[in-house]
Amino acid sequence: MKKYLMGLFGLIVAFNANAEGVILSDTSVEEESIEAPVNNSYNQKNERRQISPAIRNILSNDTSDPLFLVGDNQFLSDTSIYSADEKIRLGQYIGYGINPNFAVHANMLYQIDFSGEDQNGFGATEFGGTYRMNHGTGDWHIKSDVLFGLKLWGSSRVRSPEYADSSYYAGMRFGRQYTGITLAGTVKSTWVFDEGRGLSYIDFIPEAYFRFKYDWRAGIGFDFRKSTNTRLLSNQEWLNFKLLRQYGNTQYIGKIDYELEDHELQLGFNIKILF
Numbered sequence: 001m002k003k004y005l006m007g008l009f010g011l012i013v014a015f016n017a018n019a020e021g022v023i024l025s026d027t028s029v030e031e032e033s034i035e036a037p038v039n040n041s042y043n044q045k046n047e048r049r050q051i052s053p054a055i056r057n058i059l060s061n062d063t064s065d066p067l068f069l070v071g072d073n074q075f076l077s078d079t080s081i082y083s084a085d086e087k088i089r090l091g092q093y094i095g096y097g098i099n100p101n102f103a104v105h106a107n108m109l110y111q112i113d114f115s116g117e118d119q120n121g122f123g124a125t126e127f128g129g130t131y132r133m134n135h136g137t138g139d140w141h142i143k144s145d146v147l148f149g150l151k152l153w154g155s156s157r158v159r160s161p162e163y164a165d166s167s168y169y170a171g172m173r174f175g176r177q178y179t180g181i182t183l184a185g186t187v188k189s190t191w192v193f194d195e196g197r198g199l200s201y202i203d204f205i206p207e208a209y210f211r212f213k214y215d216w217r218a219g220i221g222f223d224f225r226k227s228t229n230t231r232l233l234s235n236q237e238w239l240n241f242k243l244l245r246q247y248g249n250t251q252y253i254g255k256i257d258y259e260l261e262d263h264e265l266q267l268g269f270n271i272k273i274l275f
Helices: 002-015
Strands: 034-037 048-051 075-084 087-099 102-113 122-135 143-152 167-177 181-193 198-211 216-227 236-247 250-259 264-274
Touching: none
Parallel strands: none
Antiparallel strands: 034 048, 075 087, 075 264, 087 102, 102 122, 122 143, 143 167, 167 181, 181 198, 198 216, 216 236, 236 250, 250 264
């Protein structure tokens, strides 16, 4: 299965290798109206009609782009709800841009567990930051970020180790933005140190994110997760898909995540607002 997924992502990269309209900074690409002459048999005055613009790309407020970074003195609110494996997870994310290269965030999580075990109702808070090392102004136009954070006040009784207490992570994301598509990849390592468990795992996440006309967006990605202790957290291969509609600085996002080995399905909905 891995080779087919990686092959598909490779085809996307190859298809866009020579694409035009590379965006070098988080600025808008103005819409262009294309004019075409009307057939003279129907219009003796040879008037011209206007074709609707094909796409509108505004990177500065496209908060679901894999390479998005909260701007200087901006706030990002991301309210989420997920349902998976007899669990409901609620989250509230707040991000703030310190300067054009650095943003910090806090992510408050709460889980409701319907499994019948004594694991219902816990809170955890994640604190983290993102530092932009390259804005894509070099010859390759590759943007790159350093990611880091920690998660506190979880529970050693939680069934999912990634939602346990005392979790730390560090990683890097990189990619290239075109007018209609962003290709990105993230490598992140997480360490879990709670009273009941100790393990680490690494995620490699290639993504493709598409911008369509009328402010529709879609994204697809694969999360290849490798665990150091498969008894507590098995190796996983997640297929991630999202579809969203943008209204100004607000995005409404529906998500579907599917684990290929254990056939686990996760459904989610987010509302993102940029201030």
